[in-house]
Amino acid sequence: MARKVVSEKIQANILCKCGRRCALCFGLNNDTKIKKGQIAHIDRDNTNSDEENLVYLCLDHHNLYDSKFKQTKNFITLEVKTYKKELENYIERQKNENIKYVDEDYNLFLVLKKYFIDSGILTKFKNFIFSTPYRLEEFEISEGLYGSDLINDYEDQYPEVNFKDSYLKEQFNIFKENYYYAESLLSYKYQNYNNDASHMVYNIHYTYEERLNHIEEFDNYRINILESFGKIMDYFNEF
Ligand SMILES: [Zn+2]
Numbered sequence: 001m002a003r004k005v006v007s008e009k010i011q012a013n014i015l016c017k018c019g020r021r022c023a024l025c026f027g028l029n030n031d032t033k034i035k036k037g038q039i040a041h042i043d044r045d046n047t048n049s050d051e052e053n054l055v056y057l058c059l060d061h062h063n064l065y066d067s068k069f070k071q072t073k074n075f076i077t078l079e080v081k082t083y084k085k086e087l088e089n090y091i092e093r094q095k096n097e098n099i100k101y102v103d104e105d106y107n108l109f110l111v112l113k114k115y116f117i118d119s120g121i122l123t124k125f126k127n128f129i130f131s132t133p134y135r136l137e138e139f140e141i142s143e144g145l146y147g148s149d150l151i152n153d154y155e156d157q158y159p160e161v162n163f164k165d166s167y168l169k170e171q172f173n174i175f176k177e178n179y180y181y182a183e184s185l186l187s188y189k190y191q192n193y194n195n196d197a198s199h200m201v202y203n204i205h206y207t208y209e210e211r212l213n214h215i216e217e218f219d220n221y222r223i224n225i226l227e228s229f230g231k232i233m234d235y236f237n238e239f
Pocket of ligand 1: 035
């Protein structure tokens, strides 16, 4: 009988469910890397193109499976079917995990965007000229507990606010640390000369050299703040 063409829909189903991982690599070696491969007929009958009879195999395993050599008898159909099913379950679990993480990370991103971008606070950081007076509340994010939680980790009392994704987590840690230092530097090097306790003026008693050091230190924090947040924004494609 002539070889029956596998419909595109069935091919797509097979490829999506295994994520282009080879069932034999997975079953035999616990190898979950994406492989170049082909769709093989489990019962070695080219005319039987039902989805249950098809499996994605890497090129090496496909050759081995279809070859007439004696060793291929080692792969019995039930074995391949079992690996195929286990691999599909594994891929399904991975997808669910990722979706959960992506949703949580995206929600945190929206919170950060609200506090740091929509509020205009990072623009103020970007344009800030050291030794000019400023209003304290322009650089404060501690509106309510959650706002200050974003920067300060109250380790014992509350769980740390952070991303699940390791790259985002790393960037956010850089952001938090530098934001914390930048904010501290401003409140420490500036003094309040106003009665309404809001207008901050750079302390005039610092020497010229000290002032240069303060500017340099602050600019380092500022660059790290803007770069790390830029990377988080890039990740979510909203820059
Ligand atoms: Zn393989």
